[in-house]
Amino acid sequence: MLTVEQAQDQHYALVLWGPGAAWYPQLQRKKGVVLIKAQISELAFPLTAAQKIALNAHSSLKSIFSSLPNIIYTGCAKCGLELETDENRIYKQCFSCLPFTMKKIYYRPALMTAVDGRHNVYIRVESKLIEKILLNISADCLNRVIVPSSEITYGMVVADLFHSLLAVSAEPCVLKIQSLFVLDENSYPLQQDFSLLDFYPDMVKHGANARL
Numbered sequence: 001m002l003t004v005e006q007a008q009d010q011h012y013a014l015v016l017w018g019p020g021a022a023w024y025p026q027l028q029r030k031k032g033v034v035l036i037k038a039q040i041s042e043l044a045f046p047l048t049a050a051q052k053i054a055l056n057a058h059s060s061l062k063s064i065f066s067s068l069p070n071i072i073y074t075g076c077a078k079c080g081l082e083l084e085t086d087e088n089r090i091y092k093q094c095f096s097c098l099p100f101t102m103k104k105i106y107y108r109p110a111l112m113t114a115v116d117g118r119h120n121v122y123i124r125v126e127s128k129l130i131e132k133i134l135l136n137i138s139a140d141c142l143n144r145v146i147v148p149s150s151e152i153t154y155g156m157v158v159a160d161l162f163h164s165l166l167a168v169s170a171e172p173c174v175l176k177i178q179s180l181f182v183l184d185e186n187s188y189p190l191q192q193d194f195s196l197l198d199f200y201p202d203m204v205k206h207g208a209n210a211r212l
Helices: 018-026 061-070 127-133 154-165 203-209
Strands: 028-046 052-056 072-076 103-107 110-116 119-125 173-183 189-200
Touching (some): 103 127, 119 127
């Protein structure tokens, strides 16, 4: 029997090698799609393995706006891979997608903390859904003004959207998430992972009139 203990709600990776790999067929993976009504309390954007930008109710509008250049990146327009720069600050090519060489600016994926009643749910959010949450404002137009006669940029609008979404007084929204559970032979959960599939900010207000 394989026994795994998880202490103090800490998350660990279970690695099997050598004779231990024989246990792998007995591990089960189960997926499910669920809807939850929750308030979004934080969006954390990883920059490196040890550094992240966390936006939450304590973040001021000014600090959110100043963080925007760090939560976007330049990547391959085909696969989304973040591109590195050389010593001349010229972006390197994505060799996996050659001869395709076009670039695009993306929002960084984030880890969302959603409060469902008294419980926190941690959900992975990909770049495309960050853009949807921000009313489909593309990451490559944050420095553009909305209209020529205005000084308001799309970046200001995005900062305000983040600020409103994460405010303590913000309305809850409906999140469509996919859950992935890794279970042992006794159906005991060894690992759980949640990914955002869709975001319905108006579902709570419209109730039964809204359609998924």
